[in-house]
Amino acid sequence: MKMSLPDNERALMLLKTKGPQPLVALAKDLNVSTEGARFQLIKLSNEGLVETHTEAKGKGRPQQVWSLTQLGHARFPDTHAELTVRLIKKMQDTLGEAALLEVIEANGRDGQQKYLQKLSNIPDLEGRVSGLARIRDEEGYMADYSKDAEGYLFVENHCPICSAAQACLGFCKSELETFQTVLGEKVSVERVEHIVKGGRRCAYRIKPQ
Numbered sequence: 001m002k003m004s005l006p007d008n009e010r011a012l013m014l015l016k017t018k019g020p021q022p023l024v025a026l027a028k029d030l031n032v033s034t035e036g037a038r039f040q041l042i043k044l045s046n047e048g049l050v051e052t053h054t055e056a057k058g059k060g061r062p063q064q065v066w067s068l069t070q071l072g073h074a075r076f077p078d079t080h081a082e083l084t085v086r087l088i089k090k091m092q093d094t095l096g097e098a099a100l101l102e103v104i105e106a107n108g109r110d111g112q113q114k115y116l117q118k119l120s121n122i123p124d125l126e127g128r129v130s131g132l133a134r135i136r137d138e139e140g141y142m143a144d145y146s147k148d149a150e151g152y153l154f155v156e157n158h159c160p161i162c163s164a165a166q167a168c169l170g171f172c173k174s175e176l177e178t179f180q181t182v183l184g185e186k187v188s189v190e191r192v193e194h195i196v197k198g199g200r201r202c203a204y205r206i207k208p209q
Contacts, residue, residue: 008040012049012068016076017142017157019200020067022055041066049075076142076158084164092168101170108174115182125208128183129154151207154179159195159202166196179204 014029015021021029027037044050049072056062091100119131129145129152136143142157165171172194180189186209193203 008044011037011040011044012072012075015050015066015068015072017144020065022063022065024063026066044072048072076160084161085167088164088167100168104168104170104174108178111174112178112181115178119182125183125187125206126152129206132179132182145206150205152205154204154206156195156202157200162195169196172196176204179206 010030011026014026018029023034023037023041026041027034030037030040032040041050041052045052048069050066051069052064052066054062055065088100091103115132115135118135119128122128122131126147133143133145133154136156140158140160143155144157145152145154159165161171172191176189176191180187183189183206188205188207188209190205190207191202192205193199193201195202
């Protein structure tokens with residue numbers, strides 16, 4: 001049984017998983033009044049974790065939209081970030097870029113085997129997408145997926161190795177190759193949003209061919 005989070009922590013989680021949200025929507029998700037939500041957000045803003053701007057949509061009144069700041073995103077763990085980046089830089093300096101990429105690829109193959117083993121008894125595509133989302137969510141990626149007319153949109157709202165990925169894009173390449181291998185040759189996997197390139201999340205369009 002999961003412990004319930006305080007409203008301010010729930011607000012951060014909602015902004016992390018849903019992206020920028022208007023005040024009214026946040027109040028509804030938090031099950032509090034608009035003023036109650038505003039009070040929590042102002043506290044978070046004073047801590048530098050959230051920020052707000054005004055958006056005008058259509059003929060209605062402009063609405064206040066809240067989003068995480070860089071400091072707010074940093075509240076979600078980047079696993080051993082400083083040590084990982086130091087090790088990456090040291091490998092690049094002492095062994096060279098090619099050796100570093102070879103290590104990343106080997107680690108990626110290990111991950112592929114682990115995922116393939118966990119999903120070995122799931123033959124259908126949606127079952128494998130769902131299983132992959134569950135595994136990645138357990139690993140800290142805040143993963144989920146949705147189905148639509150094109151196929152599936154696989155989303156990772158957080159990257160616990162973001163600092164490492166920024167230091168070497170080989171991690172992102174390996175991740176994409178892993179998804180492709182795990183989901184099969186008859187499936188196309190395309191990254192359509194990318195945290196390292198400034199996106200709020202990493203998102204992948206998955207289509208059966």
